Amino acid sequence: MLETLPIASWTGPYAPEVKARAVEALENGGVLFFPNLPFQLSEKEKSFLDAGVSDGKAKNISRDPDGTLQSTSLTGKRAQALGAMMGRFADSTSSLIGDLLPYREIERARTSYRPVQVKGRSQSKISDDRLLHIDAFPSRPMRGRRILRFFANVAPSSPRHWHVGQPFEDFAKSFLPRIGPDLPGKSWLYEKLGVTRGRRSRYDELMLSLHDTAKLDDNFQKNSPHQKVDFPPGCCWLVFTDMVLHAALGGEFALEQTFHLDIDQMAEPARAPIKVLERLSGKALA
Numbered sequence: 337m338l339e340t341l342p343i344a345s346w347t348g349p350y351a352p353e354v355k356a357r358a359v360e361a362l363e364n365g366g367v368l369f370f371p372n373l374p375f376q377l378s379e380k381e382k383s384f385l386d387a388g389v390s391d392g393k394a395k396n397i398s399r400d401p402d403g404t405l406q407s408t409s410l411t412g413k414r415a416q417a418l419g420a421m422m423g424r425f426a427d428s429t430s431s432l433i434g435d436l437l438p439y440r441e442i443e444r445a446r447t448s449y450r451p452v453q454v455k456g457r458s459q460s461k462i463s464d465d466r467l468l469h470i471d472a473f474p475s476r477p478m479r480g481r482r483i484l485r486f487f488a489n490v491a492p493s494s495p496r497h498w499h500v501g502q503p504f505e506d507f508a509k510s511f512l513p514r515i516g517p518d519l520p521g522k523s524w525l526y527e528k529l530g531v532t533r534g535r536r537s538r539y540d541e542l543m544l545s546l547h548d549t550a551k552l553d554d555n556f557q558k559n560s561p562h563q564k565v566d567f568p569p570g571c572c573w574l575v576f577t578d579m580v581l582h583a584a585l586g587g588e589f590a591l592e593q594t595f596h597l598d599i600d601q602m603a604e605p606a607r608a609p610i611k612v613l614e615r616l617s618g619k620a621l622a
């Protein structure tokens with residue numbers, strides 16, 4: 337499940353054997369683990385290791401690709417410096433992915449900084465990422481495109497605790513029969529009302545239902561097979577979060593970069609969640 341890669345540089349070239357292992361593990365629902373790849377903060381940037389840089393409302397500080405920063409309490413030069421750190425992370429992860437993986441067309445989406453301790457946060461079950469889930473976002477229809485996320489633990493001393501669950505296909509097989517049909521006209525209405533950016537496909541509705549049903553199922557949360565993983569300070573990991581069941585149970589100070597890609601970029605598109613769900617349901621979903 338954890339594929340450890342000995343990479344110690346944010347830029348390639350990387351050995352062909354390492355590249356082959358990376359894409360195979362990633363598309364197969366593994367987590368690429370980079371134990372020797374710290375994302376270094378400058379002395380100045382270390383002052384951002386403080387939960388107070390968050391505005392206290394959102395879980396994460398986010399930076400759009402155009403540089404717009406949201407949900408930070410910082411202003412002026414300090415906000416600019418935080419944005420620059422996040423931008424550097426975005427550049428570093430883009431360069432690594434470009435050199436490591438065969439995805440020629442990949443969209444760089446948001447960067448997030450997670451400065452608040454995960455443990456002890458109170459929130460609704462649906463938005464509680466301490467529960468096992470696959471990523472699916474209500475306002476961002478993917479219509480089958482993939483969500484690839486690069487994480488770095490930049491905490492000085494605390495590991496980031498994750499649980500990683502069963503394979504996607506096993507999960508989908510047990511949950512699909514519990515999901516009802518879509519309400520006719522719902523995705524059209526949501527688009528018109530501006531609830532979603534673009535129209536949700538049947539795939540998006542299914543993924544959201546899988547996300548919610550799994551989080552609300554106490555028995556599944558307690559008893560479904562999962563592995564505990566501790567990501568130590570100074571490491572990184574990369575994972576298709578739309579396919580790998582994951583939960584973040586503890587830790588503070590993580591950076592995350594999201595990428596989106598069409599399934600025709602994959603070495604094996606048949607492994608994409610949309611293809612798995614279409615096969616299991618016998619329906620076209622996008």
Ligand SMILES: [Fe+2]
Nearest residue numbers: 465470471577
């Ligand atoms: Fe997630």
